[in-house]
Amino acid sequence: MKIVVIGAGMIGVSIAAGLARKGAEVVLVDRSAPGTGTTATSYAWVNANGKEPRAYFDLNRAGLEAHHRLSPEGDAGWLHRGGHVEIAVEEPHRTDLARRMEMHRERGYPAEEIDAEKARTLLPDVIVPDEARLIVHYPREAHAYPAAYLAALLGQAREAGAEIRTGPGQNVVGLRASEGGSEVTLADGTAIRADKVVSAAGRWTPALAALAGIDVPLHAFAEPGDITVGYLATTNPLPVRLTRLVTAPSLHIRPAGGGRLLLQALDLDATADPGAVPDTRSDLAATFVARLQRLVRNAEAARIDELVVGQRVMPRDGRTIAGPAPNLSWLYIVATHSGVTLAPYLGEAVAAELLGERQAELDDFRIERFLDETSYGTPHSPRRPAQQ
Structure with a gap:
């Protein structure tokens, strides 16, 4: 079977590698270099933390476990x-964190309350x-390094x-x-x-699917801070000694390799606009630095070397889309906010479906x-997520 996969981010590369390992003839296409779209601007937190409803939690947990199973140890x-350690100071945050911790315990998802002394040890x-x-x-x-993931999976795809x-x-x-399938035409004239064709084009999915007459309901950027x-x-x-993710009241921090730290502060996102990104000497950058210096030691010389606006892939109900396009059995569409977490799981599951093995775990995500639903096509705003 010959399958074209469109999109060389973490999802597309995972599916291409999964198909090639199973013996399919695969062509992976992308207008840009691998991993330079949404994948390049992700916080890359691998988790199922607070993701609802239950089917979406289970899907993300499967992604988390796939990462643990498939990633080699070490370099x-x-x-x-x-x-990951989450610290709540204000009462609303404490209430939400306590609720999530109890829910996670009931589901067998490891979560333990620790005291300040244990936190300072970690x-x-x-x-x-x-x-x-x-x-x-x-x-x-955990957190992932998307470029390292892509290097591994692209290598697997090529070798297969x-x-x-x-x-x-x-x-x-x-x-x-x-006749008998589909045809993909590229800008250079190649047909x-x-x-079958897989759309794994991230936030460009609606425009791609429209070429086949399909409406894929994703949020599009409309105004700063959406x-x-x-x-x-x-x-x-x-x-700075830091080996894990930290969610603190004013800042999220994770290691970024080589002593660098990756920072996120959801309240600051109110001005985020991909068309007007502040520079690294801006007041926004200074705010990130000030918050970091209040939260960690040995950051007196901190500066921001890179400041970007990440653009999320967000289906209108916040949940993953995975499955054949309605009335077009040759076109399979994948679009998800949780791309980093889900990539290794979807690589296996979608490849299996395309080759005839239906995956019941994806049935809630068609x-x-x-x-x-009467809400089809109308905006829905789930709890603002971190970049994942």
């Missing part, structure tokens, strides 16, 4: 298995506030025989059914006939759910 791996250079009302340690959660076509001229300009956007700031290398 050869892409997964940093340090866990986070030796983090200034744990004395007024903390609740601190929870999630030992199974996949053809990879990325860069200028490789953007899709035509997508239609043809690729295939049995649910599709958020800032990410990367520091210079710092002598695009047909929108066709039966």
Whole structure:
């Protein structure tokens, strides 16, 4: 079976590798270099933390476990298995964190309340506030390095025989059914006939699917601070001992490699606009630095070396889309906010479905759910997520 996969981010590369490993003839296409779209601006927190409803939680947990199962240990791996510590100071945050901790315990998802002394052991250079009302340690959660993941999976895809076509001229300009399958037309004039096509184009999914006459209900960026956007700031290398994710009242922090730290502050996202990104000497950058210096030791020389606006892939109900397009059995569509967490699981599950093995775990995530709801096409705003 010949299958074209459109999109060389973590989802598309995972599916291409999964198909190639199973013996399919695979062509992976992208108008840009692998991993330079949404994948490049992700906080890359691998988790199922607070993700609802239950089916979506279970899907993300399957993604988390797939990362643990598939990533090699040490320098050869892409997964940093340090866990996650969340610190609540204000009462609303404490209430929400306590609710999530209890729910996670009931579901067998590792979550333990720890005291300030234990937190300071896990986070030796983090200034744990004395007024903390609740601190929870999630030992199974992790963060990923997307470039390392892509390197591994692209290597697997190539070694299994996949053809990879990325860069200028490789953007899709035509997508239609043809006798016995489908035809994908690229901007350079190449026409690729295939049995099936997978759309893994991230936030460009609606435009791609429209070429085949399909409406995929994703949020699009409309105004600064909406649910599709958020800032990410990367520091210079710092002598800070940090080996895991930290969610604190004013700042989220995770290691970014080489002593650098990756920062996120959801309240600051109110001004995020991909068309007007502040520079690294802006007041916004200074705010990130000030918050970091209040939270960790040895950050006196901190500066922001990179400041970006990440753009999230956000289906209108907040949940993953995975399945054949309605009335077009040759076109399979995947779009999800939790792309980093879900990539290794979806790589296996979607490949299996395309080759005839239906995956019941994906049944709650078919695009047909929108066709039966009066809310189809109307904006819905789930709890603002972190970049994942």
